[in-house]
Amino acid sequence: MNRHLISAGDLSQDDAVLILDTADELDRIAERPVKKLPTLRGRTVVNLFYEDSTRTRISFEAAAKRLSADVINFSAKGSSVAKGESLKDTALTLEAMGADAVVIRHSASGAPHRLAGWVRGSVVNAGDGAHEHPTQALLDAFTMRRRLGRLDGLRVTIVGDVLHSRVARSNVLLLSTLGAEVTLVAPPTLLPVAVGSWPCAVGYDLDAALPKADVVMMLRVQQERMNAAYFPTVREYSRRYGLDAARMALLPEHGIVMHPGPMNRGVEIAAEVADSVRSTIVEQVANGVSVRMAVLYLLLSGSDQGDQR
Amino acid sequence: MTGTWLITGARPLGRDAADVLVRDGLIAEIGPGLDEPGAQRLDAGGLILLPGLVDLHTHLREPGREDAETVSSGTAAAALGGYTTVHAMANTEPVADTAGVVEQVWRLGREAGRCDVQPVGAVTAGLAGSRLAELGAMADSAARVRVFSDDGRCVDDAVLMRRALEYVRAFGGVIAQHAQDPRLTSGAQVNEGEISARLGLTGWPAVAEEAIIARDCLLTAHVGSALHVCHVSTAGSVEIIRWAKSKGWRVTAEVTPHHLLLTEALAAGYDPAFKVNPPLRTAEDARALRAGLADGTIDCVATDHAPHPLEDKETEWEVAAFGMTGLETALRVVHQALVEPGLLDWAGVADRMSARPAAIGRLSGHGRLAPGEPASLVLYDPSPREAIDPTTHASKSRNTPFAGMVLPGRVVATFLRGRPTVLDGKLAW
Numbered sequence: 258m259n260r261h262l263i264s265a266g267d268l269s270q271d272d273a274v275l276i277l278d279t280a281d282e283l284d285r286i287a288e289r290p291v292k293k294l295p296t297l298r299g300r301t302v303v304n305l306f307y308e309d310s311t312r313t314r315i316s317f318e319a320a321a322k323r324l325s326a327d328v329i330n331f332s333a334k335g336s337s338v339a340k341g342e343s344l345k346d347t348a349l350t351l352e353a354m355g356a357d358a359v360v361i362r363h364s365a366s367g368a369p370h371r372l373a374g375w376v377r378g379s380v381v382n383a384g385d386g387a388h389e390h391p392t393q394a395l396l397d398a399f400t401m402r403r404r405l406g407r408l409d410g411l412r413v414t415i416v417g418d419v420l421h422s423r424v425a426r427s428n429v430l431l432l433s434t435l436g437a438e439v440t441l442v443a444p445p446t447l448l449p450v451a452v453g454s455w456p457c458a459v460g461y462d463l464d465a466a467l468p469k470a471d472v473v474m475m476l477r478v479q480q481e482r483m484n485a486a487y488f489p490t491v492r493e494y495s496r497r498y499g500l501d502a503a504r505m506a507l508l509p510e511h512g513i514v515m516h517p518g519p520m521n522r523g524v525e526i527a528a529e530v531a532d533s534v535r536s537t538i539v540e541q542v543a544n545g546v547s548v549r550m551a552v553l554y555l556l557l558s559g560s561d562q563g564d565q566r
Numbered sequence: 567m568t569g570t571w572l573i574t575g576a577r578p579l580g581r582d583a584a585d586v587l588v589r590d591g592l593i594a595e596i597g598p599g600l601d602e603p604g605a606q607r608l609d610a611g612g613l614i615l616l617p618g619l620v621d622l623h624t625h626l627r628e629p630g631r632e633d634a635e636t637v638s639s640g641t642a643a644a645a646l647g648g649y650t651t652v653h654a655m656a657n658t659e660p661v662a663d664t665a666g667v668v669e670q671v672w673r674l675g676r677e678a679g680r681c682d683v684q685p686v687g688a689v690t691a692g693l694a695g696s697r698l699a700e701l702g703a704m705a706d707s708a709a710r711v712r713v714f715s716d717d718g719r720c721v722d723d724a725v726l727m728r729r730a731l732e733y734v735r736a737f738g739g740v741i742a743q744h745a746q747d748p749r750l751t752s753g754a755q756v757n758e759g760e761i762s763a764r765l766g767l768t769g770w771p772a773v774a775e776e777a778i779i780a781r782d783c784l785l786t787a788h789v790g791s792a793l794h795v796c797h798v799s800t801a802g803s804v805e806i807i808r809w810a811k812s813k814g815w816r817v818t819a820e821v822t823p824h825h826l827l828l829t830e831a832l833a834a835g836y837d838p839a840f841k842v843n844p845p846l847r848t849a850e851d852a853r854a855l856r857a858g859l860a861d862g863t864i865d866c867v868a869t870d871h872a873p874h875p876l877e878d879k880e881t882e883w884e885v886a887a888f889g890m891t892g893l894e895t896a897l898r899v900v901h902q903a904l905v906e907p908g909l910l911d912w913a914g915v916a917d918r919m920s921a922r923p924a925a926i927g928r929l930s931g932h933g934r935l936a937p938g939e940p941a942s943l944v945l946y947d948p949s950p951r952e953a954i955d956p957t958t959h960a961s962k963s964r965n966t967p968f969a970g971m972v973l974p975g976r977v978v979a980t981f982l983r984g985r986p987t988v989l990d991g992k993l994a995w
Contacts, residue, residue, distance in 0.1 A: 345880050365882035366766040367836025386884070388766030426766060449763030450771070 261380040262552055263369045265391040265431035273435055277399050279551035280544070286323075287547060296558050297326035303356040304330045305347070305372075306383070307363040312518060312542065313383050313393075317360045320549035326557075329354070344368060348375035357557055361385070366423075379556040387421045393517055394427035396548040398435060400537050401472055403544070404513050409436035414466045416498055417476030417525055418447045418487075424517045425476060429457050442466050444498065446487040463498055467507035474515040475500050475525045491524060501527040505535065513537050571984070572602050575611035576945055578935050580912030586615065588941040591984035595937055608989075610945050613978055616916045617933050618650025618942030619897065620923040622713070622742070622820055623796060623868035625889070626652070626683070628674060629667070630659025635873040635962050637674035640893070641681040642960040643871070645987035647893040648944035648977045649681055651924070651932055652871075656688040657718045663688035663699035665707035672709035680987045684927060687711040689730045689741060693719050698730060705737040712928040715742035717796055718843070720778060722748055727782060731791035738928060740818075742794040743782050745803070746844065750774035755884060757830040757845045765833060767883065770845045772800040779803050783810035783817050794926055795819040797870050799844040801854030808863045818926050820868035821855045823899035824890055824967055828852070832967070838879045838886030839967050842872070859918060860909040866923040869896045873963030891966045894959050897946060898973040905948075906974065941984040947976045960993065 258272045268276070286292060302321040306314050314330065321328045333347065342350075344363075351359055358379040361369050366386030373380040384390040402408050413432055419425040419441050432439050439457035441448065452459055460466050467473060478494065488494045505514065514526075514536045522528045531538060571588040578584055578596060585600035586593060621644065627635040635643075637654070644652045654671050656662035662671060668685040675683020687704035691697055693716045704711040714734060721727045721743060730741050751774045756762045758769025779795055783806060786793040795807060798819045810817040824842060829849045832840040840846060858864040872889025879886050892899075900919065904910040910918065921933030931940045953972045956964040980988040987994055 343877065343880070344882055363882070365884040367883045370836040371882055386766050387768075421766075423766060426764070450758055450769065451760040451763040454760045454763070 258555055260556070261369070261373050262391055262556065263373065263380060263382045264389050265394045265427040268391070268431065268434060270434050273395070273398070273431060276395055276548065276551045276555060277402060279555060280399055280547040283550045283554070284544070284547040292323050293325060294323060295325050296554055297321070297324040300326045300357040300557055301355055302326045302328050302358045302360065302553065303351050304328065305333065305351065305359050305361045306331070307333050307361070307368070308384070310362050310384065313362060316542070316545040317383060317549050319546045320553055323546070323550055324553060326553065329356070344371060345375055348372050352376045358553060381552060381556065384423055386423065388423050389427045390423040391427045391431070392545070392549055392552055393424050394431040395552070396541055396545040397428055397474065397515060397517070398431055399544050399548050400515065400541050401513070403540070404537060405471055405511065408432070411437040411471050412440070412469055413437050413472040413474065414440045414442055414470040415474045415476065416442045416463060416500070418478055418482060419443050419452065419476070420447045420449055421479060421482065422476050428474065429455055433457065440466055440470070442498070444488050444494070447482070463504065464507060467504060468509065470508060470512055472513050472515060473500065473508060477517070477519065478521055478525050495524050499525050499527065500530050502529050505530050505533065508535070515541060517541070570602060570605040571608060571981070572600060572605040573608045573610045573615070573945070575609060576613050576615035578615045579916055580614050583611070588981065588984050591941055593935065593937050593939050593941045596935065608979065612949070613945040613947050614912050615935065616648070616912065616944045616946060617920040617935050618944055618980065618982065619648045619919045620651040620927065620929065620932050621649050621869050621871070621893065622653045622794070622866060622923045622927055623717070624652040624654055624871045624893065625657070625873065626654045626671070627873060628658065629670065633875050633962070637671065637683060638678045639960060639962045640871070640873070641675060641678045641683060642993055643891070643893040644681040645980045645982070645993065646960050646977060647895070648897050648946065648980050649893060650942040650980065650982045651682040651684055651929060652893070653684045653686050653713055653927055655717045656686050656715060657693060661688050661692050662686065663691050663693070665700065665703040668704050668709040668711050669707050680993070681982060684929065685709045685711055686717070686742065687714045689714045689716045689721050690726065695719060695721060695723060695726065698726070698733065701730070701733055701739065702737065705739060712737070712739050713742050713794065713926070714739055715744065715796065717742065717744045720744050720746040720748060722778065724781060724785065728785050728789060731786055731793065732789045735791050740792040740794050740926065742796050743778065744796050745775045745778035745782065747774040747778055755841070755845070756833045757847045759830065759848065761830045761833055765836070767833070772802050772847070775800055775844055776802040776806055780806050783807070783815060786817060787813065787815045792816040793818070797822050797825065797844055797868065798855065798864055799825050799847050799851065801851045804854045804858035804863055808858070811863065818865045819863070820866050820923070821859055821864045822870045823867060823892055823896045823903070826852060826855055826859065826867070826903040827899050828967055836883045838881065838883050839890070839965060839969070841883060841886050841888055842890050843888040856903055856909055860904060860914070865926060866918050867896060867900055868923065869893050873961050874965050875963060879965050889965065891959070891961050891963055894961065895954055895966060895968050895973070897977060898975045899968065901948065901975045902973050941981050943981040944977060945979040947978050948974060950974070950976050952976070
């Protein structure tokens with residue numbers, strides 16, 4: 258595996274399977290009364306969050322702590338891009354504090370690439386702009402494998418704002434590496450113009466896609482898209498691309514419904530769908546901790562503190 | 567250092583070796599076997615002799631951003647790149663939108679003395695795009711401004727653009743348009759296509775440039791004026807300009823060295839060294855630009871030299887400044903991109919980097935190698951191949967996209983009206 262996890266596209270099939278298998282093993286530990294492992298004792302993991310994301314930060318924090326790493330939470334919301342200390346200076350500060358891994362969430366696509374050039378520790382991308390969110394894709398794949406037993410040949414339909422979605426980008430890359438067949442469904446305004454170069458199929462008709470989907474993943478519609486002429490009205494979006502109970506019934510019997518959260522209930526997903534037995538939304542959160550443990554474990558435990566740094 | 571120079575053995579425009587006698591700031595004679603007792607001699611055996619280069623598009627940053635560049639440092643960089651004239655863009659602080667500011671820049675250039683500085687005036691007051699700046703006052707000033715541009719911003723209001731084109735007819739001016747539809751490029755970061763889709767950076771569609779160029783060509787024809795298109799970056803733009811020229815309309819265009827040689831693929835590592843406006847495009851676009859420059863559809867190479875201090879580039883891509891330096895690398899890039907593949911000979915280089923930009927800038931005294939003409943010259947050694955090392959650059963800024971790239975050639979000497987500004991590849995004074 259690479260020293261960093263910045264793009265799901267950096268993972269070979271072997272890397273990805275190793276992470277998922279490791280997450281499986283670590284997941285069993287979560288069922289024990291004492292959940293903690295000594296693996297990363299003495300290692301420092303910094304959570305560097307330039308965007309609010311309680312869910313992702315807590316997940317990484319729990320993962321690092323269960324591996325006995327020291328965790329430093331560095332919330333820099335709004336500070337780098339607009340004003341204050343530059344990302345480079347923050348990186349040099351973290352470097353001076355001896356960070357073995359930096360988990361970064363940033364509103365600017367590519368910020369983890371830049372960070373990786375300035376620190377010696379491992380960089381884990383916890384979501385950068387509209388670029389990628391590789392641990393989300395890993396936990397999604399983990400959840401699919403748990404529920405449906407395989408990834409190879411699995412038919413996954415991802416629905417919504419692909420253009421601005423880091424979750425969609427990472428999922429397309431990772432799922433295609435793992436042999437799944439991905440179909441993107443969205444209004445044409447919310448697909449990148451060059452989406453045809455991606456390793457997936459593309460469609461505009463959700464009703465046509467659902468009967469052939471083992472998994473349907475609904476993406477969040479960001480508030481700021483609603484007023485930017487990507488679609489006429491929220492109601493129309495919801496009618497054409499929202500998942501309600503009637504649409505869910507088009508799925509095959511074993512089909513599952515996923516959402517990376519946070520949800521807009523009533524917009525891209527109806528409440529009764531989100532809370533149905535087909536929904537894996539709560540499991541995804543739980544699985545996130547195991548997958549992130551696996552990532553930190555594999556990135557950090559192999560390297561000796563002095564040597565590979 | 568002024569006075570009489572005898573340059574021996576140089577190859578004018580890459581042709582057979584000849585000697586050049588320079589006296590009183592002029593080319594006195596060109597021919598084989600010249601001798602002039604008392605003249606300072608410069609052995610130029612094997613070197614290409616070109617007329618001093620003319621840049622239509624330079625950001626000297628002074629006044630306002632002297633941390634990035636000054637007229638003095640920028641003209642030193644220009645001389646080292648073989649330039650004897652640069653057109654200083656108007657987007658300074660304050661904006662060059664009055665006779666006072668353009669005269670100040672012009673005077674700073676005269677004081678620096680290494681390269682003529684020809685100010686470009688803003689089209690609209692404060693580059694704000696709402697009303698015309700005092701174009702006539704700038705034209706009548708000591709700076710004799712003929713090229714007007716809101717570069718960095720597009721004059722996107724069609725009525726304002728029409729009026730500007732009409733108005734400058736009174737004094738033979740030209741509007742140099744930065745063709746970029748602002749609505750289609752809101753927040754845009756990289757060329758819209760596979761790269762933008764993969765990187766999650768907001769796309770900059772080719773149509774945002776091409777639509778403005780098409781509109782402006784039509785407006786230019788309608789009012790019988792002259793349009794110059796800045797930094798053309800797409801294959802579609804080349805086609806539109808070719809079509810406009812075929813109609814006989816007075817449309818000229820420039821291309822930057824970086825758009826000739828580099829592509830959007832370089833953005834993949836999110837290094838803002840490759841962030842520029844307009845963005846680097848596809849390999850196909852670059853090919854069309856080279857072909858367009860070779861066949862004359864694109865009139866000239868202009869650097870769009872855009873210096874920025876380190877801290878404005880050592881950031882996340884999205885917050886980094888747009889722009890690249892270019893004066894000290896342009897001739898070598900053109901050598902690599904056009905001369906080596908056989909698209910352009912040295913006479914062609916002289917035309918595209920000196921004669922035509924001088925004509926578009928309404929400058930006399932540039933672009934010709936002939937007895938009686940001002941001795942503004944560059945001697946270029948085509949044989950070395952060395953990596954670009956930004957730490958050796960005279961520009962105050964280091965934001966070259968060519969750092970580490972091995973390019974052919976070396977500027978050996980530059981003369982401005984008979985006075986050497988560069989000798990042996992170094993500033994002469």
